[in-house]
Amino acid sequence: MTGVPLPGQGDRAQAVRAMFDRIAPTYDLLNRVMTLRVDQLWRRRAVRTLRLAPGEKLLDVCAGTMDVSAEARSQYPEALVVGSDFSLPMLSRGAQKTGLPASAADALHLPFRSGAVDAVTVAFGVRNLDSHEVGLAEMARVMKPGARLAVLEFFRPESTGTRAFHGVYNRLALPVMGRLLSADADAYRYLVESMERFASLPEFVDSTRRAGFRGVKGELLFPGVCGLVTGVRA
Numbered sequence: 001m002t003g004v005p006l007p008g009q010g011d012r013a014q015a016v017r018a019m020f021d022r023i024a025p026t027y028d029l030l031n032r033v034m035t036l037r038v039d040q041l042w043r044r045r046a047v048r049t050l051r052l053a054p055g056e057k058l059l060d061v062c063a064g065t066m067d068v069s070a071e072a073r074s075q076y077p078e079a080l081v082v083g084s085d086f087s088l089p090m091l092s093r094g095a096q097k098t099g100l101p102a103s104a105a106d107a108l109h110l111p112f113r114s115g116a117v118d119a120v121t122v123a124f125g126v127r128n129l130d131s132h133e134v135g136l137a138e139m140a141r142v143m144k145p146g147a148r149l150a151v152l153e154f155f156r157p158e159s160t161g162t163r164a165f166h167g168v169y170n171r172l173a174l175p176v177m178g179r180l181l182s183a184d185a186d187a188y189r190y191l192v193e194s195m196e197r198f199a200s201l202p203e204f205v206d207s208t209r210r211a212g213f214r215g216v217k218g219e220l221l222f223p224g225v226c227g228l229v230t231g232v233r234a
């Protein structure tokens with residue numbers, strides 16, 4: 001077990017933020033090593049679904065070091081891209097790396113007016129919220145009707161085979177990499193255990209529909225592990 005409470009274990013925002021503050025310096029490197037850079041392909045795929053027109057506004061929620069924001073800027077140079085996150089060490093790295101605007105904000109209380117944005121992305125963020133249902137409702141609030149949502153996440157694997165593979169990879173490979181590359185192996189244990197406690201892809205698709213999105217689709221990008229959920233604000 002980790003020191004950071006897991007999904008469903010109550011109010012954990014402070015512990016989650018402190019954890020991301022600690023791992024910010026090694027976050028990008030670990031992501032690339034743990035996924036062999038496939039994480040960037042997942043972000044590219046998610047951003048491609050948004051089809052942003054020139055001048056449209058994209059809010060990257062739980063932006064962390066702003067890799068999704070950077071991808072959006074590269075695919076849509078004329079869109080207005082803003083990253084937001086509640087961990088300043090993560091976000092300031094992102095703002096420095098991308099040169100894009102960034103807003104320090106809790107995803108459950110976004111400091112934007114209702115109907116302000118044309119698209120929202122969240123990559124590997126919803127699993128960390130105290131309530132992903134409240135997070136989805138808050139994103140829906142700041143989106144215009146017709147605005148596009150793309151959520152990337154490590155959902156709870158469902159089939160016995162993928163659960164077994166997942167268990168072995170997560171329990172053997174990830175902690176070793178975490179220990180080698182980061183001073184905070186505990187944080188990487190959290191990333192694994194929170195995945196196993198989070199919603200499955202079909203459960204999250206249902207939550208997204210209930211939060212006011214239509215045309216919601218869920219697709220696995222990596223068998224049983226990484227999923228992409230897209231939808232349109234009704």
Ligand SMILES: C[S@@+](CC[C@H](N)C(=O)[O-])C[C@H]1O[C@@H](n2cnc3c(N)ncnc32)[C@H](O)[C@@H]1O
Nearest residue numbers: 020062063064085086087090106107123124128
């Ligand atoms: C796993 S990182 C993902 C970062 C980035 N989106 C990416 O693709 O690499 C999760 C991020 O969510 C942020 N986060 C978690 N809970 C949050 C909340 N309630 N409000 C804002 N940011 C939050 C963390 O600070 C962290 O930067």
